[in-house]
Amino acid sequence: MNKRSIGIPIQLMAIVLFGCTMAQQSDQARKSNVQFMPMESDNRIYYEPRAENIARIVASYLPESIATVERELQRPFVKPVQVKIFESADSFAAVTDVSKQEWGVMISGTVFLSGLVKTAPDDHIKALLTHELVHLYLQQRLGVSERHPTLPMWFEEGLAELVSGGSAMAMVTEPEATRAIMAGQHFFSDAAGGLVHPERCKYGLESHMFYRQAEMFVAYLQSLDGTKFQSLLLALADGHDFEGSWRSILGFSLHDAWQKFMGELESRARDPLNKERR
Numbered sequence: 001m002n003k004r005s006i007g008i009p010i011q012l013m014a015i016v017l018f019g020c021t022m023a024q025q026s027d028q029a030r031k032s033n034v035q036f037m038p039m040e041s042d043n044r045i046y047y048e049p050r051a052e053n054i055a056r057i058v059a060s061y062l063p064e065s066i067a068t069v070e071r072e073l074q075r076p077f078v079k080p081v082q083v084k085i086f087e088s089a090d091s092f093a094a095v096t097d098v099s100k101q102e103w104g105v106m107i108s109g110t111v112f113l114s115g116l117v118k119t120a121p122d123d124h125i126k127a128l129l130t131h132e133l134v135h136l137y138l139q140q141r142l143g144v145s146e147r148h149p150t151l152p153m154w155f156e157e158g159l160a161e162l163v164s165g166g167s168a169m170a171m172v173t174e175p176e177a178t179r180a181i182m183a184g185q186h187f188f189s190d191a192a193g194g195l196v197h198p199e200r201c202k203y204g205l206e207s208h209m210f211y212r213q214a215e216m217f218v219a220y221l222q223s224l225d226g227t228k229f230q231s232l233l234l235a236l237a238d239g240h241d242f243e244g245s246w247r248s249i250l251g252f253s254l255h256d257a258w259q260k261f262m263g264e265l266e267s268r269a270r271d272p273l274n275k276e277r278r
């Protein structure tokens with residue numbers, strides 16, 4: 001899958017923290033007076049009047065981002081994709097009711113991108129767009145939402161990071177994430193849905209650390225048996241529940257997978273050649 005480091009100046013990181021959040025509500029967007037214009041060249045994209053430049057960048061990446069999600073998750077989107085782009089962090093936060101520091105969110109079948117993205121490198125925008133499209137795909141396919149959490153948050157965010165080559169990879173290195181896990185600072189991998197309270201479900205971790213650890217664990221699950229992992233994704237895409245699909249397809253418990261993952265990290269930490277893999 002598409003993995004790369006995204007070079008972002010340290011100063012920029014401090015100002016424009018990457019963020020994606022699962023929506024905590026779905027009504028706020030409908031209350032807004034914000035006016036969006038449809039993009040002439042791509043009617044899947046709407047933008048606030050002063051966000052046209054961002055809209056053009058998003059439009060240039062949208063076909064590839066959609067293709068990436070459909071290729072990696074193995075099924076097409078079942079409904080049209082819609083992306084709305086705000087001119088500022090203020091209007092984004094007012095409409096979506098999420099933090100001004102967040103960069104994007106998916107609510108009720110629409111991807112919303114904050115005006116913050118205009119300060120980001122283009123490939124960062126592409127990663128964010130792809131990440132949010134994974135959420136949209138899962139919502140369309142599974143009905144995943146704040147009110148109907150059918151996937152553990154670590155799995156959904158880890159998968160979105162893995163597919164998109166997400167920005168957490170640029171913020172938290174694998175050795176940093178490994179050290180935190182070894183020190184007991186990690187998310188708890190259970191198979192229950194955990195989207196109701198996003199902060200709690202990050203298990204007290206800073207967002208980038210949570211996303212990075214989740215991506216590493218999901219990538220590890222894929223590495224254990226790529227064929228079975230693909231079968232799991234197909235089962236999810238066809239609307240089967242996570243726990244039942246895991247049990248019937250993977251053939252090992254989540255607890256065992258986590259213990260193996262910890263063992264793998266320990267061996268990597270002992271091998272100096274692997275310390276700075278990313």
Ligand SMILES: [Zn+2]
Pocket residue numbers: 020021022131135157160
């Ligand atoms: Zn996300």
